Amino acid sequence: MDNYEITVTAASGIEGVVKKELKSLGFADPKAFDGSITVRGSSVDVARLNMFLRCADRVYITIGKFNASSFDELFDGVSALPLADIFPFNARIVVNGKCRKSRLFAVSSCQSVIKKAILGVLQKKYKRKVFPENGEIYRVEFVISNDVASIYLNTSGDGLHKRGWRDLVGDAPIKETLACALLALSDFSPDRPFCDPFCGSGTIIIEAARIALGIAPGRDRSFDFSKWDFFDSSAYSLAFQEAKDNELPFRKLPFSGFDINPDALSLARRHAARAGVADSIDFRVRDVRSFSSSEKSGCIVTNPPYGERLLSPRDVASLYSDFGSVWKKLDNWSLFVISSFPSFEKYFGKKADKTRKLFNSGIECHLFSYFRKPTD
Numbered sequence: 001m002d003n004y005e006i007t008v009t010a011a012s013g014i015e016g017v018v019k020k021e022l023k024s025l026g027f028a029d030p031k032a033f034d035g036s037i038t039v040r041g042s043s044v045d046v047a048r049l050n051m052f053l054r055c056a057d058r059v060y061i062t063i064g065k066f067n068a069s070s071f072d073e074l075f076d077g078v079s080a081l082p083l084a085d086i087f088p089f090n091a092r093i094v095v096n097g098k099c100r101k102s103r104l105f106a107v108s109s110c111q112s113v114i115k116k117a118i119l120g121v122l123q124k125k126y127k128r129k130v131f132p133e134n135g136e137i138y139r140v141e142f143v144i145s146n147d148v149a150s151i152y153l154n155t156s157g158d159g160l161h162k163r164g165w166r167d168l169v170g171d172a173p174i175k176e177t178l179a180c181a182l183l184a185l186s187d188f189s190p191d192r193p194f195c196d197p198f199c200g201s202g203t204i205i206i207e208a209a210r211i212a213l214g215i216a217p218g219r220d221r222s223f224d225f226s227k228w229d230f231f232d233s234s235a236y237s238l239a240f241q242e243a244k245d246n247e248l249p250f251r252k253l254p255f256s257g258f259d260i261n262p263d264a265l266s267l268a269r270r271h272a273a274r275a276g277v278a279d280s281i282d283f284r285v286r287d288v289r290s291f292s293s294s295e296k297s298g299c300i301v302t303n304p305p306y307g308e309r310l311l312s313p314r315d316v317a318s319l320y321s322d323f324g325s326v327w328k329k330l331d332n333w334s335l336f337v338i339s340s341f342p343s344f345e346k347y348f349g350k351k352a353d354k355t356r357k358l359f360n361s362g363i364e365c366h367l368f369s370y371f372r373k374p375t376d
């Protein structure tokens with residue numbers, strides 16, 4: 001069987017962005033529902049999605065869906081799934097999940113029932129009672145919603161925001177997937193001047209440079225599916241080769257990353273080197289209050305302090321006000337700011353052309369968008 005229902009998950013507020021990414025990867029009819037998007041495809045499609053999706057959280061294969069309003073129904077439903085060909089006798093099976101609006105609501109009990117049912121299927125297939133569980137990891141995830149159980153296999157492993165380039169954590173970093181969603185929602189373009197004046201450990205500017213240089217987000221990491229025997233063994237290498245073929249030759253980009261904190265900038269430089277884009281970006285220690293540009297037109301996408309994890313509300317109010325004065329002096333620079341600060345627009349001094357609710361590490365935020373037409 002090499003035709004799967006593939007379920008892609010995305011953070012709240014960016015499902016639409018991921019749907020567009022799926023379309024641009026050649027999936028004509030992605031269906032979005034309840035925080036996830038489904039498409040149909042082969043093992044190679046699963047590999048390509050893991051390799052190329054920039055804004056999605058994880059890629060799953062749907063193993064099955066059935067009604068389950070009791071533990072017996074859950075056990076029987078899992079036992080009836082086509083599991084025997086998936087797991088080798090030494091599979092390390094980890095079950096996790098969630099229950100909502102359902103008679104089954106005790107997550108840990110559901111986990112045990114599902115694991116027991118899977119092992120029951122394997123006992124019949126391998127004719128043994130005990131399994132070493134010392135082989136490759138298989139992460140099974142379930143969602144029981146309105147008494148319907150959906151069982152998935154996580155093909156990604158770690159979340160797709162883990163690109164492989166971040167090895168140290170700075171102050172309040174934004175996830176790579178959210179950074180790419182902000183870029184997708186902005187008017188960022190690889191050949192236009194681009195700046196993150198609060199770049200911290202460099203996430204937004206590094207992801208922007210990797211987009212500009214055609215570097216696949218999954219190029220520098222591994223995925224669980226590539227170690228599975230039942231999966232087409234050429235899937236990963238085909239996707240990796242496609243990633244290599246898509247890479248553009250090195251070029252210096254008109255991109256700058258600034259931050260007032262020299263330690264943050266050292267981290268950004270280190271990460272940019274690990275991400276393969278160090279020589280493409282101009283990094284400088286700079287207070288946003290001294291930001292200016294000789295470029296007539298450009299794009300800023302940024303994640304300043306919110307007055308929650310960094311700086312006090314009073315300090316961010318004054319910082320936003322100064323940032324607003326600086327931005328107004330720029331000619332034709334569009335601006336996209338994510339912040340949870342309730343009165344951002346008031347202190348910044350201008351109402352956004354558009355606002356959109358997003359979540360950054362569980363904090364409710366808004367993306368404030370100020371569009372300017374790019375000039376030649």
Ligand SMILES: C[S@@+](CC[C@H](N)C(=O)[O-])C[C@H]1O[C@@H](n2cnc3c(N)ncnc32)[C@H](O)[C@@H]1O
Nearest residue numbers: 173174198200201203259260261287288303305
């Ligand atoms: C929320 S963090 C940015 C995190 C970044 N997006 C990342 O992924 O690592 C905000 C950054 O703004 C910087 N900052 C604070 N005040 C600043 C100022 N006046 N000018 C420039 N940067 C400033 C902080 O040093 C911090 O690195």
